[in-house]
Amino acid sequence: MSRKYQGLIVLNTKSLEGSVDDLVGAISKELEAEGAKLEKISQLGRRQFAYNSRHLEAGHYVNYIFQGAPDTVAKIQGRLRLNGHVHLQHFQRLA
Numbered sequence: 001m002s003r004k005y006q007g008l009i010v011l012n013t014k015s016l017e018g019s020v021d022d023l024v025g026a027i028s029k030e031l032e033a034e035g036a037k038l039e040k041i042s043q044l045g046r047r048q049f050a051y052n053s054r055h056l057e058a059g060h061y062v063n064y065i066f067q068g069a070p071d072t073v074a075k076i077q078g079r080l081r082l083n084g085h086v087h088l089q090h091f092q093r094l095a
Contacts, residue, residue, distance in 0.1 A: 002037070002067045003093055009080070010059035010088040013046070023085055024062055030083070034075040036066040059087050065094075 009027060013020055020043070028038055044061035053059075068076075073091045080086045 001069065003070060004039075004065070004067050005036075005073060005091055006094055007031075007064040007066065007073075007076070007089065007091045009062050009064065009086055009090075011062060012056060012085050012087040013060050014056060016085065020060055027062070027080070027083070027086070028064070030079055031064060031066060031076055034068075034079060035072050036064075036068040036076065038064065038066045040065040053087070056087060 011020070011023060011027075013023070016023060024041065024043060028041060031038060040063075042063040042065075044063060046058050046060050048058045049056065077089060077091070080089050
């Protein structure tokens, strides 16, 4: 059974050597490697935080819409936790 999810990921671009688009593509490949079928990727741009979070003042927000099995989100969260450029991640199931 495949369900539809939305994932908001905040990227740490402070020490990024390549472009932001390359990083967004790399994150997309990690999602697909865990079984997600991407439908839409929306780059929301760089936004200031209300307060410093782990020595960062801002982050690049990216919204991913994808389909996957119920256990896909847990696998993705575990994988992205190991990526140093992912600052925050939040997933929710869409109706």
